[in-house]
Amino acid sequence: MPKAEAKPERKTRIQSQNEQIILDAALEVFSAYGYRGGTIDQIAARCGLSKPNLLYYFRRKDDIYEAVLERTLADWLEPLRTLDPAADPVGELSRYITAKLDMTFERPAASRLFANEILHGAPHIGKFLQGPLRELVEAKALVIRRWVAEGRLHPIEPTHFIFAIWAVTQHYADFAVQVEAIAGTPDRARVRRAVLDILLGGIAANPPA
Amino acid sequence: MPKAEAKPERKTRIQSQNEQIILDAALEVFSAYGYRGGTIDQIAARCGLSKPNLLYYFRRKDDIYEAVLERTLADWLEPLRTLDPAADPVGELSRYITAKLDMTFERPAASRLFANEILHGAPHIGKFLQGPLRELVEAKALVIRRWVAEGRLHPIEPTHFIFAIWAVTQHYADFAVQVEAIAGTPDRARVRRAVLDILLGGIAANPPA
DNA sequence: ATAAATCTTGATCAAATGGTCAAGTGCGGA
DNA sequence: TCCGCACTTGACCATTTGATCAAGATTTAT
Numbered sequence: 001m002p003k004a005e006a007k008p009e010r011k012t013r014i015q016s017q018n019e020q021i022i023l024d025a026a027l028e029v030f031s032a033y034g035y036r037g038g039t040i041d042q043i044a045a046r047c048g049l050s051k052p053n054l055l056y057y058f059r060r061k062d063d064i065y066e067a068v069l070e071r072t073l074a075d076w077l078e079p080l081r082t083l084d085p086a087a088d089p090v091g092e093l094s095r096y097i098t099a100k101l102d103m104t105f106e107r108p109a110a111s112r113l114f115a116n117e118i119l120h121g122a123p124h125i126g127k128f129l130q131g132p133l134r135e136l137v138e139a140k141a142l143v144i145r146r147w148v149a150e151g152r153l154h155p156i157e158p159t160h161f162i163f164a165i166w167a168v169t170q171h172y173a174d175f176a177v178q179v180e181a182i183a184g185t186p187d188r189a190r191v192r193r194a195v196l197d198i199l200l201g202g203i204a205a206n207p208p209a
Numbered sequence: 210m211p212k213a214e215a216k217p218e219r220k221t222r223i224q225s226q227n228e229q230i231i232l233d234a235a236l237e238v239f240s241a242y243g244y245r246g247g248t249i250d251q252i253a254a255r256c257g258l259s260k261p262n263l264l265y266y267f268r269r270k271d272d273i274y275e276a277v278l279e280r281t282l283a284d285w286l287e288p289l290r291t292l293d294p295a296a297d298p299v300g301e302l303s304r305y306i307t308a309k310l311d312m313t314f315e316r317p318a319a320s321r322l323f324a325n326e327i328l329h330g331a332p333h334i335g336k337f338l339q340g341p342l343r344e345l346v347e348a349k350a351l352v353i354r355r356w357v358a359e360g361r362l363h364p365i366e367p368t369h370f371i372f373a374i375w376a377v378t379q380h381y382a383d384f385a386v387q388v389e390a391i392a393g394t395p396d397r398a399r400v401r402r403a404v405l406d407i408l409l410g411g412i413a414a415n416p417p418a
Numbered sequence: 419a420t421a422a423a424t425c426t427t428g429a430t431c432a433a434a435t436g437g438t439c440a441a442g443t444g445c446g447g448a
Numbered sequence: 449t450c451c452g453c454a455c456t457t458g459a460c461c462a463t464t465t466g467a468t469c470a471a472g473a474t475t476t477a478t
Contacts, residue, residue, distance in 0.1 A: 012454065014445085033329060036246035039435065052438080053456050061436065115328055115383070119321055120242060122386045129390035137391050154410065159392050160403035164377045167384075171376035174324070177331045181338035182346050183368050194369035201363065201410065223425070223475080248465065259427050261468080266425095270466060 019057055019067075021047045026068045031109040034116050035065055066124055069117065072110045073128060079103070080162075083140050089147040093165075094196055100169040101195060105188055111173035137162055161199075168195055228266055228276075230256045235277045240318040243325050244274055275333055278326065281319045282337060288312070289371075292349050298356040302374075303405055309378040310404060314397055320382035346371055370408075377404055 011019075025047035029038040040061055044051045058064040079099040083092055104111055122129055141158035148155050172179055172191060179186055220228075234256035238247040249270055253260045267273040288308040292301055313320055331338055350367035357364050381388055381400060388395055 012445095014455070018455090034243045034245060034325075036243060037329070040437085041435075050457050051436090052458085055437065056455070056457095059437090112328055115324070116243075118384050118387050119324055119328070120246070122390075126386070126390070129387055133387075134391045156406055156410075157399070157403040160400065161407055163380055163384075163388065163392075164404070164407045167376040167380035168373045171372055175327050175372075175376075177335070178327050178338055178342075179372065181331075181335070182343045183372075190366070191369065194366040195373070197365055198370055198373045198408065201365075221424070221475090227425090249467090250465075260466090261428085262426050264467065265427095268467085 015057070018049065022049070022054055022057055022064065023068045023071055026064045027072070027109050027113060030065060030068060031112040031116065035120075040064075062124075069113065069124060072107075072113070073125070076103075076110070076114065077133065077136060080136060080140055083143055085143045085146065089144075089152045090200060094200060097165055097169065097196060097199060098192060100165060101172070101188075101192055104169050104173040108173035108176060111170050115170065115174040165199060168199060224266070227258065231258070231263055231266055231273065232277045232280055235273045236281070236318050236322060239274060239277060240321040240325065244329075249273075271333075278322065278333060281316075281322070282334070285312075285319070285323065286342065286345060289345060289349055292352055294352045294355065298353075298361045299409060303409060306374055306378065306405060306408060307401060309374060310381070310397075310401055313378050313382040317382035317385060320379050324379065324383040374408060377408060 022043065025043045026038075029042045029046060032038070033042075040051055040054060043064065044054045047054075054064075058067065079096055083096060117123075117125060118129075137159065141162065144153065144156070144158035144161065147153040148158075172186065231252065234252045235247075238251045238255060241247070242251070249260055249263060252273065253263045256263075263273075267276065288305055292305060326332075326334060327338075346368065350371065353362065353365070353367035353370065356362040357367075381395065
């Protein structure tokens, strides 16, 4: 057996550097054109590497796509994970919605990448949806359910409320062209206020005047 | 000049029949795989026609795509168009949301087709967004604004409220795999109640207990 | 019935695209 | 300095895919 020291995979400076460059370019390309629509040539051109060179770091197109997906999955979940059961419900949800909205405006490409992946049946992250994501949502739904039981929130369906938060916030990234066409370039502060109003207006235990 | 009787375009029985068959198949294919991801071969296979035959009715792939988009655009707008300024605001909005949700569950493929088109910058329906859609939304936003002015609704941003309705309802079609992975196959009546609760809970002039 | 128009398709083409390879270039440690 | 290994690339290949065409089959109108 030859020196099969495969796993450790120490990375060269050039290697990790180029991988990041490639994944940055891949995010832009795949989010703009979809998995099938984005080409290796486009990615290579965008980051100034030759196609074979790009395939030296990621052997298949699929590998690039999965890598760029994985790289952003964790960040995507993070805001939800921080929901604090002990804190004020409306305050916590407000914070979560704001954080999600901030990501939407700061990283629209990432949002569109996920949207495209899920829209087409989540062929690459099906396991993730049924595993970690599902568990996290169930855990946080429990938190919300407890808030309701304690009379601190209007009775709502926690899971669907979370869906609504996702839908409304990501809308401003995924459907940005439509939003722009109808309402012009949106003012972030105004959007934030409007979204909080709509999503939280009806759930406070003591609704505002 | 040869007999240039081009415009009238009387359609044969076979012609209009096959065109419908093709567009039905194209809707399924394009909504599942996107414009770039769907192939003429797939569409041809799905509707049992040969590829050249399909290209006899639609000369380019683009023509098929645009035709299937156009065919559903009108239906998509219809529910919003019926918002009645004279009727009860919450009742009207409730009806609209319900109608939109029904379309989501009855025609998820159409929803996904639009989502994909807009997600990728609406290259084919940009004009539609800036024209008819924008005008309709502005008109209906005015209706909602009047309701607010008359004290019949909590003050909300009409345009963003409409965005929220679209986002939340279409979410159940566009992100169906995610919804399914997290909450299982959704019960329509339950979804309807949850969505109405979330979107309308905070807007009634006299909020429910 | 029959001619004209419409419809259908196997064969084929050119371009795009994912991926390979052998041959170079240059960096980094002994 | 110099050797080995990581890196880079032009040329090339095979497949997919949008599109064409000429020839044949079927429908329709007279």
